[in-house]
Amino acid sequence: MAFGGPMQQNPLGSLADVTGEFPGGYYKIDHRDTNTLLSVTLLPNGQIFTQPGAMVAMTPDVTLKGKLKFSFRKMITGGEMSQTTYTGPGEILFAPPVWGDIIAIHLDGNTRWTVGKGGYFGMSDGITKETKSQGLGKAIFSGEGLFVQQFMGRGVLFITSLGGIVQRHLKQGEQLIVDNGHLVAWTCTYSIERAGGSISAGAHSGEGLVCRFTGPGIIYIQTRNPEALSEWIAGQAHPRQ
16 A cells, blocks of 8 residues: 655745655645645654644554544644654555645754644654743734744644645745734744734724734745634534524
């Protein structure tokens, strides 16, 4: 059973890349962009780490350690989830818990990536994951919570989205305003504000809070809002009379 084959790596990790290599194996991403499947082939002792519940199928020679159960509530709310470790040799198929895309970001050891709640999918060996406080103000108004995940090292980081993913490169001083429910991952600095007004007004109204990113850097944005999906599901389960 073969899920994919070794291909040339593109270090830019652009949206068009669907194949690549990482330390200890190689991958293929297909069925994009809302029914995405990640196929991974691990060399002997090669490893990949993913969120629980990501595995669709695997060959019996793969060694698995960690939890298999996925928490939809934690994905929606951004709660910290344990990891599952897969050790080769062997092949594994992975998929997100809901309809969405998977993007491979090739880390070069120099750039630190910040990933919002629900955006982390998996990573190769050679990458370190840290949970960082982003301050009370950003925690309240950004929609990402008090802590975010930051990744550094050399390898491949896999992020996932709800819906498709849009990639934006910002030049030095260039700005982009993003609704706080659509963030996936970024390397830019940002501030919180209300669209067309002050933060305090947005806090009272509960509407219009956005993140103003300033380049240089890269931003990945998801086309659907997880909180809006959660509210829609709740509304369908308990329709108003």
